[in-house]
Amino acid sequence: MFRxxxxxxxxxxxxxxxxxxxxxxFFYNIYAQKQEQLVIRLGxxxxxxxxxxxxxxxxxxxxxxxxxxxxxxxxxxxxxxGIRKQDYAEWLAEKVLDGSEPDIFMVLSDxxxxxxxxxxxxxxxxxxxxxxxxDTDAYYPASLDYGQYKHRQYALxxxxxxxxxxxxKTLLARENIAIPExxxxxxxxxxxxxxxxxDTDDDGVPDQFGYYDYTWQxxxxxxxxxxxxxxxxxxxxxxxxxxETLKFMIDLKKTNMGHTVTAKDFDMGNVAFRPFTFAEYRTxxxxxxxxxxxxxxxxxCIEMPAGPSGSNTSELxxxxxxxxxxxxxxxxxxxxxxxLCYSGKxxxxxxxxxxGVPVIKAAAESDEARQALLYDAPGDEKMNLSIISNIMQSxxxxxxxxxxxxAMLMADSEIKKIIDEIIPFxxxxxxxxxxxxxxxxx
Amino acid sequence: MTQPKLxxxxxxxxxxxxxxxxxxxxxxxxxxxxxxxINTSMSARLFLDSVSAxxxxxxxxxxxxxxxxxxLLSLSIIYRRCILTxxxxxxxxxxxxxxxxxxxxxxINMAYDGVILLVVADLISGYxxxxxxxxxxxxxxxxxxxASYNLVDLQLKMIPFDVYISYYNQxxxxxxxxxxxILTSFNMILFVIYTMLLVQNQHQEKERIQSLNxxxxxxxxxxxxxxxxxxxxxxxxxxxxxxxxxxxTLGHALTSIIxxxxxxxxxxxxAPDFTKKQLKVISDTARHGINDVRRSVRRLxxxxxxxxxxxxxxxxxxxxxxxxxxxxxxLNYDCCPQNLRADEEEVIYRVIQESITNANRHGxxxxxxxxxxxxxxxxxxxxxxxxxxxxxxxEGFGLRHxxxxxxxxxxxxxxxxxxxxxxxxxIPLSRGDIYNDKNNDSR
Numbered sequence: 103m104f105r106x107x108x109x110x111x112x113x114x115x116x117x118x119x120x121x122x123x124x125x126x127x128f129f130y131n132i133y134a135q136k137q138e139q140l141v142i143r144l145g146x147x148x149x150x151x152x153x154x155x156x157x158x159x160x161x162x163x164x165x166x167x168x169x170x171x172x173x174x175x176x177x178x179x180x181x182x183x184g185i186r187k188q189d190y191a192e193w194l195a196e197k198v199l200d201g202s203e204p205d206i207f208m209v210l211s212d213x214x215x216x217x218x219x220x221x222x223x224x225x226x227x228x229x230x231x232x233x234x235x236x237d238t239d240a241y242y243p244a245s246l247d248y249g250q251y252k253h254r255q256y257a258l259x260x261x262x263x264x265x266x267x268x269x270x271k272t273l274l275a276r277e278n279i280a281i282p283e284x285x286x287x288x289x290x291x292x293x294x295x296x297x298x299x300x301d302t303d304d305d306g307v308p309d310q311f312g313y314y315d316y317t318w319q320x321x322x323x324x325x326x327x328x329x330x331x332x333x334x335x336x337x338x339x340x341x342x343x344x345x346e347t348l349k350f351m352i353d354l355k356k357t358n359m360g361h362t363v364t365a366k367d368f369d370m371g372n373v374a375f376r377p378f379t380f381a382e383y384r385t386x387x388x389x390x391x392x393x394x395x396x397x398x399x400x401x402x403c404i405e406m407p408a409g410p411s412g413s414n415t416s417e418l419x420x421x422x423x424x425x426x427x428x429x430x431x432x433x434x435x436x437x438x439x440x441x442l443c444y445s446g447k448x449x450x451x452x453x454x455x456x457x458g459v460p461v462i463k464a465a466a467e468s469d470e471a472r473q474a475l476l477y478d479a480p481g482d483e484k485m486n487l488s489i490i491s492n493i494m495q496s497x498x499x500x501x502x503x504x505x506x507x508x509a510m511l512m513a514d515s516e517i518k519k520i521i522d523e524i525i526p527f528x529x530x531x532x533x534x535x536x537x538x539x540x541x542x543x544x
Numbered sequence: 545m546t547q548p549k550l551x552x553x554x555x556x557x558x559x560x561x562x563x564x565x566x567x568x569x570x571x572x573x574x575x576x577x578x579x580x581x582i583n584t585s586m587s588a589r590l591f592l593d594s595v596s597a598x599x600x601x602x603x604x605x606x607x608x609x610x611x612x613x614x615x616l617l618s619l620s621i622i623y624r625r626c627i628l629t630x631x632x633x634x635x636x637x638x639x640x641x642x643x644x645x646x647x648x649x650x651x652i653n654m655a656y657d658g659v660i661l662l663v664v665a666d667l668i669s670g671y672x673x674x675x676x677x678x679x680x681x682x683x684x685x686x687x688x689x690x691a692s693y694n695l696v697d698l699q700l701k702m703i704p705f706d707v708y709i710s711y712y713n714q715x716x717x718x719x720x721x722x723x724x725x726i727l728t729s730f731n732m733i734l735f736v737i738y739t740m741l742l743v744q745n746q747h748q749e750k751e752r753i754q755s756l757n758x759x760x761x762x763x764x765x766x767x768x769x770x771x772x773x774x775x776x777x778x779x780x781x782x783x784x785x786x787x788x789x790x791x792x793t794l795g796h797a798l799t800s801i802i803x804x805x806x807x808x809x810x811x812x813x814x815a816p817d818f819t820k821k822q823l824k825v826i827s828d829t830a831r832h833g834i835n836d837v838r839r840s841v842r843r844l845x846x847x848x849x850x851x852x853x854x855x856x857x858x859x860x861x862x863x864x865x866x867x868x869x870x871x872x873x874x875l876n877y878d879c880c881p882q883n884l885r886a887d888e889e890e891v892i893y894r895v896i897q898e899s900i901t902n903a904n905r906h907g908x909x910x911x912x913x914x915x916x917x918x919x920x921x922x923x924x925x926x927x928x929x930x931x932x933x934x935x936x937x938x939e940g941f942g943l944r945h946x947x948x949x950x951x952x953x954x955x956x957x958x959x960x961x962x963x964x965x966x967x968x969x970x971i972p973l974s975r976g977d978i979y980n981d982k983n984n985d986s987r
Contacts, residue, residue, distance in 0.1 A: 111625050118618065195588035199579050201601025221701055222598045428598065 140174075140431055142438050144181035145197070145207030147190035151421040152263050152381030152457055155391070161455035166448040170441045177434055198222060205429040206439055209249075209257050209422040215504055217424070218251035224425040226255045229436045236444060244497040245461040248420035251502050252333075257424035258443035261458030264493045265320065265416040267406050268378035270371055272399035273298060273310070284405055284489060285414060288321075288350050291375070291407040295357040298374045308359050313375040314368045316354070318517055319510075320377055321347045323417045323498055325409025329513075334503025335542050339513060339535035343411045348531070350409070351521045371399035378403055379419065380490070381457035384475070405493060418497040421458065459494055467491050509538050553741040557665065560734050561620075564659050565613055567727045571652045572609035574720075576602030578708045591711065597701030600651070608651035616644040616659065620666050627670040634670070635679075641666065642687065655705035655724065658731035660687045665738055789840040797833025801826050842886070854889045855880070861897060862914075869904050873912045880916040881923065881973060888971060891949045892925065895957075898942050899927040899967050907931020907965050918973070925969040933961035 146163060150156035160183060167179045181204070185193050191210055197203040198217075209217060217223045230236050238246055241259065249257035269281055277298050282290050295312020302310050322329065327343040330336070338344070367373050383403045386395050405414040423443055425435050442448055449465030452458065454474035460466040475490070500506070516534045519525045579602045582591045592599075600608070619641040626634035645663050649656070664687070667680050709720050804826035812819040849857045855877050862873045884892070896914060903909040909931030917924045946969070947957045955971040 111622060111629075111631075114618065114622055191589045192586055195592045196583045196586075198592060199583055199588045199599055199601070201599075201604055216592060220592070220596060220598050 140177045140434055142177060142179050142206060142431060142435055143204035144179055144438075145194060145204035146181055147185045147187045147208060148183060149187050150381065150385075150457060151187065151208075151210075151261075152379055152419070153187075154379075154381050154385040154457055156385075156457065158455065162448065162452050163442070165451055165455075166438075166442050166445070169445070169447055170438055174434070174437070177438075179438060201428070203426050203428070205431060205435040206423060206425055206442075208260070209424045211419065211422075212507070214249070214257065214422060214424075215251065215502055215506065218254075218256040218502075219504055221427055223256040224427040224429065224432065226258065226425065226436070226439075229432070230255060233436070233440075236440060240444070240462050240464065242461055242463060242466075242494045242497070244418045244494070244499045245420050248418065248499040249422045249424070257422035258439055259420045259461040260423045260443050261452055261456055262418050262420040262461050262494065262497075263379045263381045263458050264418050264490070264497050265406060266378050266380055266383060266403035266493070268376040268383075269402050269404055270374050270399055271401055272371060273374050275400075281402070282404060282407070285408065286405070287408050288324075288410065292350070292354055292357065294374060295354060299357050299359060308361050309367070309372055311361070311363045311367060311373045312357050313354065314363045314365070314373045315376050317377075318347060318351045318521060319514075320406060320417065321351055321409065324406045324412050324415050325350075326412030326415070328501075330501045330503070330506070330509070330542075332501075334501065334505065337509065337513075337535055337538040337542060339538060340532045343409070344531055346410060348517065348520055348527065352523065352527070355521055369396070371396070377406070380459060384457040405489060413496060414493075416493055416497050418494070418499050420461070420499065459490060463491070463495075466494065505542055509541060512541060513538055553738065553745050556734070556738040556741050557669075560662060560665060560731075560738055561617060563731060563734055564662055565617070567656055567658055567731065568609050568613050568648055568652060570727070571655050571724075572606045575652060575655070575708055576605045578711055579605075582711055587711075591707070594707050594710070595703045597703055599703050605651055609648060612644050612647035612651055613659075616641060616648055616662065619644055620662060623666050624669065638666070638670075638683070642683065645687070650702070653702045653705060653708075655708075656727060658728055661731060661735040663687060665735065668739060669742060786840070789836075793836035793840060794833060797829055797836065800829045801833070804829065849886075849889060849893050854884060854892065857889075857893060858896060861893070862900070865900055865904075871900075871904060871910055871912060873900065874914065876913075876915040878916070879918045881918065888953060891953055891955070891971070892923075892969075894949055895925065895946050895967075895969050896927065898946050902942055903927075903929035903931050903965060907933060909964055921973050923971045923973055925967075925971070927967040927969075929964040929966075931964050933963060933965045 144163070144167075146160070148159050150159060163181070170179060171177060187210075190208070191213055194203060194207060194213070203222070209223070214223075230238065238255075242262065245259040245262045246255070248259055248262070249255055271281060274281060274294070279294055279297060282294070291313075298310055298312050299308055300310050301308045322344065325343050325347050327338070327341060327347060329338055329344075331338070363373060368376055380403075385391055406416045408414045423439060425432065425439055429435050444462065446462060446465050446468075449460040449462040450468050450470045452460045452465070453471045460471055465471055513534055516525075516530070516537070520527055520530050579599065582588055619637055623634060623637045623641055625631075626637055641663055645659050648659050664684055667683055705724065709717050712720065804822060808819045808822050808826065811822065851857075852860065858875060858877070862875055865871070866873045899914075900912060903912050907929050909929035912927065912929045915926040915928075917926065943957070943959070946967075950957050950969055950971065953971050955969060958968045958970075960966050
């Protein structure tokens with residue numbers, strides 16, 4: 103009887119072993135087949151990440167794919183075209199849920215925190231450290247920082263866009279005001295706003311204004327304020343820099359004389375300043391947009407004004423590209439990721455087809471990029487493009503932790519009430535800080 | 545009566561298997577269907593917002609759940625067989641079983657921890673003795689620690705079952721939660737019933753062993769009585785035979801001798817020659833008589849000894865005993881004189897036979913050494929075993945009989961216990977008339 107059982111055991115074990123070997127062979131076959139023709143899937147959306155009209159949005163990527171496939175003939179890069187930016191988040195989420203997300207994909211700013219916490223994005227630190235041809239110092243710090251979560255690199259920047267200040271040159275000339283120099287301050291900003299705000303058609307209502315769409319967040323960034331501790335567990339709303347910022351915002355708002363400035367006022371050329379992204383500048387400056395929008399006045403872009411405790415810092419928006427942690431060809435995916443986000447060739451080519459700034463310093467400062475940036479801009483309206491590199495170098499990227507957007511939403515609604523003087527200023531910031539800290543810590 | 549009960553525990557175990565298979569499969573199907581529904585209803589991004597881990601694809605969930613459960617099932621069956629055979633691989637099998645249990649639970653996002661009870665059932669059914677108590681406790685403890693979702697969540701990121709449920713509307717949510725709770729509770733009930741049956745089985749097994757033991761003791765007692773009776777009968781039979789022999793041979797011979805001698809007394813003076821002749825006849829009769837006596841006595845001797853010389857008889861007896869009991873018995877016969885008397889041979893034979901029997905029965909020895917030596921007209925037989933020995937041996941029939949037999953030959957018996965048991969029998973080798981007699985006998 104015992105022998106019988108043992109024999110049965112042996113048979114069962116043999117069966118299991120045979121099954122294991124068969125399945126191993128099966129998977130090895132699949133793997134071997136994949137080795138021959140390696141396919142890297144790429145996830146991207148059509149159109150611009152900066153909400154500006156864009157012609158051939160795949161040009162830069164197609165160029166990089168071509169270069170990469172020339173170097174690696176056994177690799178094929180595929181992507182699904184035609185996914186709009188507003189559909190991209192859902193498309194990617196569906197792919198993730200289906201377990202078939204691309205090896206390399208563009209990461210929207212709103213998705214970055216989620217996907218890096220979740221573990222969908224591959225931690226690139228080990229890949230970067232073991233790759234001697236890769237050096238993080240080549241990047242603008244703020245751009246690189248954009249793809250970091252808890253001090254780990256989860257995505258690489260592809261292109262960045264800093265925020266600039268749009269200046270209505272015609273309006274300033276009419277008021278005999280010189281265009282502010284680089285390094286201008288809040289004081290200069292508020293002085294000009296006070297001077298330009300007036301009722302030009304004498305109907306008793308002011309119709310010419312100093313600024314439009316300037317937010318307290320932009321002011322805070324240029325006043326050197328760090329709103330959250332790195333770990334996202336504590337906020338610094340009660341900081342004196344925040345108080346300065348708010349006082350400035352209240353004063354600035356008063357220059358509008360209680361009138362609410364609209365986009366229409368700005369489009370009509372009745373507003374002197376408006377924060378403007380570099381992408382918007384690149385889009386609307388050259389032909390054909392140049393004659394379609396903002397054509398009734400001369401305009402240009404300058405740095406953001408500096409706060410008393412800060413500098414002419416602007417917030418950076420960056421398009422990230424990440425790698426799936428479930429990718430089966432991580433090594434090759436990393437090579438391609440480098441081709442997109444690190445290779446000088448792709449990055450230098452970027453300005454001629456896209457509206458962003460290359461994230462590699464050397465590429466942004468290269469002649470090729472400079473030529474592209476200056477291309478089609480009318481002769482007398484060339485912005486001093488050398489400042490772009492400075493702006494990029496000193497720019498900051500928003501903090502990244504899971505509750506960031508919610509915390510900012512909470513803070514924004516409270517702070518707007520202070521700026522609108524619905525609630526009194528004294529001690530209000532302490533209350534906000536306490537409220538936000540409670541939210542962050544629970 | 546006990547057999548059907550054993551069968552019912554095994555059947556219950558299969559019910560447990562089947563129920564868990566159904567539960568795991570249902571949950572896996574539910575999760576993959578939900579994921580597919582989420583994808584088709586364009587709410588994937590919203591769903592991902594509420595999870596903190598990368599979800600497995602619908603196919604992967606089903607594939608892993610089924611494969612890992614089948615693996616768990618086969619390992620569980622193998623483990624149970626290993627327990628029967630006490631195979632040394634059973635701990636490896638158990639470890640693999642626990643691993644596959646964890647894979648099953650991981651594949652369904654720890655929504656159902658009932659599969660742990662399958663492993664626990666195996667642990668309980670394989671439970672033997674004190675050593676395993678620690679393993680059993682440790683294994684169960686760690687399994688439950690892993691299963692309590694919060695602990696695992698720290699290491700393995702998973703999607704809580706509630707997130708899947710929250711996709712549905714309020715009324716469906718209630719039904720789903722209830723269904724999940726019913727699965728868990730019902731599995732618990734099945735497990736408790738299984739454990740109860742197992743305990744009952746063990747209890748009945750114990751009772752059965754006790755009753756069998758009693759039957760065995762009764763049978764032993766009967767057998768002993770029967771043996772005593774048989775011995776008595778044999779004794780009586782032997783006594784009758786001896787009486788018959790004595791009557792037939794010795795009685796006959798002595799009667800003839802007395803009659804002849806009486807006749808000789810009457811004729812010795814008148815016809816001395818005739819008397820002499822007659823005495824010769826009487827002498828022959830006496831010799832015939834003694835031959836008859838010897839023949840009778842020889843019938844009482846052991847068979848081997850009757851047919852073979854002492855050395856061969858001993859070798860054969862030892863060989864038979866060794867092969868029957870598995871002991872190693874060495875015999876050093878070199879120093880034994882060749883010309884021993886039949887009664888001496890028999891005593892030697894019996895002493896050795898008894899010693900070997902004792903070494904086996906009381907000492908549980910594995911090796912016995914028998915050495916014959918001869919000094920100062922003494923034949924010394926040294927019997928040494930490596931058994932448990934005996935500090936104060938009670939003189940039973942064996943030792944006393946040996947002593948009695950030896951004393952008939954003016955020999956002595958010494959014994960002591962040191963490590964094993966040592967018996968030394970000394971027999972004086974007095975030669976002379978007996979020696980001649982022996983010579984005569986052998987002719």
